[in-house]
Amino acid sequence: MNLIFDTHWVMMLILLPLFGAVACFLWSRQAVTLGLITAVSVLLSVIALTLQVLEQGTLRYAVGGWGAPLGIDLYVDGLSLLMLIVTAVVGVAISVYSSAYFKPGKAKHYWPLWMFLWAALNSLFLSADIFNLYVTLELMGLAAVALVALSGSASALAAAMRYLLISLLGSLFYLMGVALLYHAYGTVDIALLAQQVESSPAVWAAIGLMVTGLLLKIALFPLHFWLPAAHSSAPAPVSALLSALVVKASFYILLRLWLDVFPEANLALSYLLGLLGASAIIWGGIQALYQTRLKLLIAYSTVMQIGYLFLAFPLASIIGWKAVFYLLLSHAIAKTAMFMAAGNILFYGGHDQIADLDRVAQRLPITLTAFGLAGISLMGLPPSGGFIAKWLLLEAIILSGQWWWAIILIAGGLLTGAYVFKVIGFAFTQAEVPHEPRMVPKRMEWVTLTVAVLAIMLGFMAPQLLALMDLGAPFGETMS
Amino acid sequence: MNWAFWLPLLIVLSSLLAALVIFILPEEKTKTRIGLNIGAALLKIVLVAIMLWGVHSGYQFETRLPLLPGLELVLRADTLAMLFVALSAGLWLLTTVYAIGYLEDSPHRSRFFGFFGLCVTATVGVALAGNLITFLLFYELLTLATYPLIIHRGTEAARKAGRTYLIYTLAGGALLLIGTVWLYTLTGTLEFTARGFLSTLDSMHHPALIIIFVLLITGLGVKAALFPLHGWLPQAMVAPAPVSALLHAVAVVKAGAFGIIRVIYDVFGIEFSASLGVTLPLAIVASVTIIYASVRALFQDDLKRRLAFSTVSQVSYITLGVAIVGPLATIGGIVHLVHQGVMKITLFFCAGNLAETLGIHKVSEMSGVGRRMPWTMAAFTIGAFGMIGAPPLAGFISKWYLGLGALQAGQDWVIFVLAGSTLLNAAYFLPILYAAWFGKSTGSWPNERNIGRYETSLALLIPPVITAILAVLLGLLASVPFSPLEWTRLITSLEYTP
């Protein structure tokens, strides 16, 4: 009996945060402690699962022994494993950050919701069928909306309301697609669908509905209109969660469907997605540059970075998919650090007006360093995870001969540089109106820096991470 | 312990680790910080000296770490790398001493010296890079680490200068990245190889290679301040004097020039470059830069801006020497990498001394300053004569080989460029010298400070005096073993097919 190899870690990953949520709700005075314990145990479970998968290969697990079609199957390959890992890493960091960020009154609402969100995310990444993906998508959406509303201000409530409507709308489009696919093939299992799906009008209708629904939730330009308000009016740790993980989860579903379920992808559709991605990069970048508030700037930066993820669709090569998946991981880490840094600055000065940053470089050096390091990764400068992703993406672009995407990629990098350094420049200069500062808890500053350093470290972990991605060959078989 | 693996890494890490510790050091721990700075600089020199000796005796030093599938982070000590490493390590020590004196009472020293150390790390990394991706990595790191030094003073002008600097360098870096990735997709390797690795490629790729060459050289040309990509350099002079001295006169522009050398010799190969027909246009661009920047320098009253335009002009000598296809010109170009560095840093140190001690920032305020600060102005005079190319100073050696090389390669027109530039150099340096030594002192200096027994504090005085002496020695002892000139001959012999 080997503890690591014989435990059902996949179940632990769903049950732990779920129990954590209930416990935080019941014993709300100990919510912080309970939440932190849960966070660490989820991280440990993910590590154990990784060891298990490295030893035994991809995993398929029938919950309660029922199996398809009535039961629920869970599946772990390189793609889902990496999503689980990045969620756990970001999750622990955000938990530590939140433990100092929220006042007790807010904390008792925050922790159960956040644990619930985590459970939804984990089960989403583990789901092996398209209906279960719908359910987890909805659970995730509901938890996320409640978290956005947490601050209780009028703008936050309005943003949450809009977010909820968009989220429900997207899910219903998706579910309609599920209905059509089930009608055509009598199964919702991704692996079974992958073997059967052929090009037909019903399938194309389903693809259209599902892609539309997911694009709404991913906030791909021009469906991004709800994101900046929602992401920027939420409390900082929630903004980080939304930008780093929640939009990525919807993208993960799209990626899964595109790679496995949808028949030989339609060229026109893939070009359309690429084009929308390119527009998102340019539009999001320009919008970010013109923002006067730091959190809005970062939110538009997310709109932009989402665009990058869609550049892989027209390329349709393994290296392209790996590039954007690497980008997704790097962005998750870097954006977490960036929103945390913005949270520190907001906490410190009571505002996030960029032009009035007022020598934050001197007063919050750790935070600003973290912001800078995260910015390096977003710009795709070496050494960072963003650089590795950009390099691979550029390679895929040049190999495909579709050189015009390279112009977008480079322009996007420069735009990112422009808005990141705009912030840093103002952080060095003195503001005209001084603000009364408030001490930022050391814990918040250091965890921000740790995450930012991790964003840089991703630049040195490419061989290992790319090897993990190959587990179960989610992007197709490599030639070598 | 495997020295062949560890030594290049240690040379990079010696300043990196020092920088990281300095970052977290509290502001008031002045002694610890000075100890760390000087200690790390000395350690680096010792390590470089060991490596220099090792390379000379034929040892191979190489660090390889996995970076991407099929691509590694490679630090390799070849002869060309050693030239640049030795230059940066040596000048880092002197500049550190100078900077400690210069920033004695100013705030944010931990931040300053931290980034300063990062810059040197990046420069040494650029020098030791064994393939194009490693080069790119450190090249961009250099951009990032210099930015906070430019905006260090936190003024509006500094922020604007920093913005200009970034617009130029980030755009340049992007071009370099595209060129590098494109090259990689064609060849599957980016390893620097003497005489290049592209000549075996099918001739159908030659148009693509020409575009790649333009991308790479444009990307590098930004830092090497090739006309019309030089606009950031004069603006960046808002930075504190040690930054201008080491970074803008030596590290950053040299990283660009060094990259051009690498691309032409060790990626394309000089003979293959010539056969592609890309060297002559580059030589013309370099010549235009030399003349244009010299003319601009004539009209600058701000001393540091005049020196900055002079840098633009002088660094292009390196590019020119490389782009003239022929061994003697190559020697002239590469050796100027060292010679220009030593002379220009002298001039910037002196300019810093004038500003710090007497508050002099303009050429028009320098009348009679030679009698007030004789040592500083003596060093300045040597640097200036070196720039003009007067024998027996270091600058003369460079120009001599450049001229000979041009004749050898049949590019006679280059002689006129050299002659014209020499005249212009004289035209913008000699009036300064004349006014400083023979001009009437106006009596009071704009912002005089009493700094002790000597004309200025010793930490500010000793570095320029040493570099001035070096500039003389490099000329006088040019043919002694281990001199830059002899070392450059060794490099050059590897790059041309016998």
Added chain:
Amino acid sequence: MINTIFLYALAGVGLFSLGLYALIVHAHLLRKILAINIMGSGVFLVLVSLADRTQGIAPDPVPHAMVITGIVVAVSATALALTLMLRVRSETGQAELLEEPPK
């Protein structure tokens, strides 16, 4: 036989479109929430009607299970939406989303 089923499915699609239309044109939040619910009912109708995949044999139970799950999700979503709507109204005085650019 197949036509009746097709009719049900078509009705489902009709409800879905009607709900979408209402969601877009109505400003009042309660109407928007109702619109979303109508869209949901449309999807459920499609799911259930298409469950009769093979003629003569008892209908496939799986879509029914899905619809039940879907209804549970929809109820909780509606509850959250209503609560939020009330909070929005108590904060801003009206149960509508203003078209203001985020500042």
